[in-house]
Amino acid sequence: MKLIKALVLIVTFISTVASATENSRAIDVDSHIITKHKATINNQKINYTVNTGTQPVWNTQGHPIATLHYTYYKKDKVKDDSKRPLLISFNGGPGSASVWMHIAYTGPRVLKIDNEGYPVQPYGLQDNPFSVLDVADIVFVNPVNTGYSRVLPNKDGTMPSKADQKKWFFGVNADIKYLSEWLNTFVTRHNRFRSPKFLIGESYGTTRVSGLAHALQNQQWMYINGVVLVSPTDIGIKREGPMKTANRLPYFAAAAWYHKALEPSLQNKDLLEVLAEVETYTINQYLPALAKGAFIGTKEKTSTIAQVAKYSGLSEKFVAQNNLDIPTDAFWKELLRSKGFTLGRLDSRYLGIDKRDAGDSPDYWPELTSWLHSFTPAINYYLREELNYKTDVKYNMFGDVYPWDRSNNETGEQLRLAMAQNPYLNVMIQAGYYDGATNYFDAKYTLWQLDPSGKMRDRLSFKGYRSGHMMYLRRADLKKSNQELREFIQSSLPNPDEAAKY
Secondary structure (H helix, E strand, C coil): CHHHHHHHHHHHHHHHHHHHHHHHCCCCCCEEEEEEEEEEECCEEEEEEEEEEEEEEECCCCCEEEEEEEEEEEECCCCCHHHCCEEEEECCCCCECCCCCCCCCCCCEEECECCCCCECCCCCEEECCCCHHHCCEEEEECCCCCECCEECCCCCCCCCCHHHHHHHCCEHHHHHHHHHHHHHHHHHHCCCCCCCEEEEEECHHHHHHHHHHHHHHHCCCCCCCEEEEECCCCCCCCCCHHHHHHCHHHHHHHHHHHCCCCCHHHHCCCHHHHHHHHHHHHHHHHHHHHHCHHHCCHHHHHHHHHHHHHHHCCCHHHHHHCCCCCCHHHHHHHCCHHHCCEECCCCCCCEECCCCCCCCCCCCCHHHHHHHHHHHHHHHHHHHHHCCCCCCCCCECECCCCCCECCCCCHHHHHHHHHHHCCCCEEEEEEECCCCCCCHHHHHHHHHHHCCCCCCHHHEEEEEECCCCCHHHCHHHHHHHHHHHHHHHHHCCCCCCCCCCC
16 A cells, blocks of 8 residues: 555656646747758858757847747858848748748758658658758748747746737737847847848748838838748738639649649640630630629620630539639539549649548648648757757647737738839749649739839749649759749849949
8 A cells, every 4th residue: 555655656746747847848048059061052062050049039128028949051151241142031821830941942951752742751851952052041930939939928927918929929010020120130140231131931921021021121221132922822912802713713724734634625735835825714704704793694604614614624513503603622622523532722733532522622631731740750850950959849830829910911012112112122923833722823913913003023023833832842843943043032133333223
């Protein structure tokens, strides 16, 4: 009996210690670890330094209210940093860590995957010979509650209320405000104020960097040379009603073409030839037909149903049953229903298997589950074992940032104004044709509407890829997208003594 009581006491003690350890687990507020590395990038041998650590977010009283985890890549033996570009990278969500582009796109180490972007075991990393580190230093930033970044306790040790956290961090404009302040500190600490600066964001990160371009220029007095929008959101440029519906058709055509679901006259053409035809039809005929709503003529409606079915790979009956307005969820479920598969949302090359073939939307997103299972072990291994950043804090692939305040999203207009104020500032969009979440034709529409005056058209560009939301996962597009990013950075640098004026 005494032995049992003793064992109970020991177990209770261990549980109490474990609980206390768990509750006291915290990230360092201000820290950094330096490591040295070598790589061959763009056929150049490069030595580089990685600084990974945390840097505080302060309130107006100078008290740290959060700390952000970052990873900063800097090429060694650069004589003049004032001529060396700095690329500042964010992912999206909101609530997503800056892991995706970090270890799959621009960084010198990328996910171990096959040539089409599908994971292979054992999970890990490989060298990225296409990284843009040869032409720019890169910092990957994790916003609050993503990666290792965290909200910090108040001075009295209590956590800020949910209302205060939302006001400080979790909304379109709060996000931009605190990140612009944080970047000012980062640029100051690392002596990069004179360097050309570029912002790159993916998905919701495009909303973030569009607003940051304006905030950095108007609140931190820091000119930006370029903004890259990867798989962009609407950035506050509304796409509603018939336009929202019409813009889906080119993406439907791309996904159907990939899965060989189009009729031979289209299937035998190259993807880009098909998309050019569908885009022309979408703007000139499908959109006007949708705008007529219930008052469209019978003949025109019948013709439109047939053409939309032809381009989407869906049956005329299905198109008619949806009154020409086909939800993306329904498309993902319907296109390959007869074969027993659903399509991925973020990358429609991926296939899923549902419990039932019936229904109007997929059970899950096969691409996202695949990515999370391969990215998570890779980033945890990389930060700890290769970059020597060790902590017991959990790396949040997706963090708690909700409810997110989406009100007063004027980031598209803010980006336009930043361009107008700064003759140096160029914008490039990169998008995958098989992305059903932020489809490529919506991205083109955003580009067209960003500057209604047309006076800055020569500073706007679009690049498309034969892959999905994270177009860089396909190796051919990893090479192509990095090269086009490299060229964008180089072409956005002004000539010596070229003044910023119109």
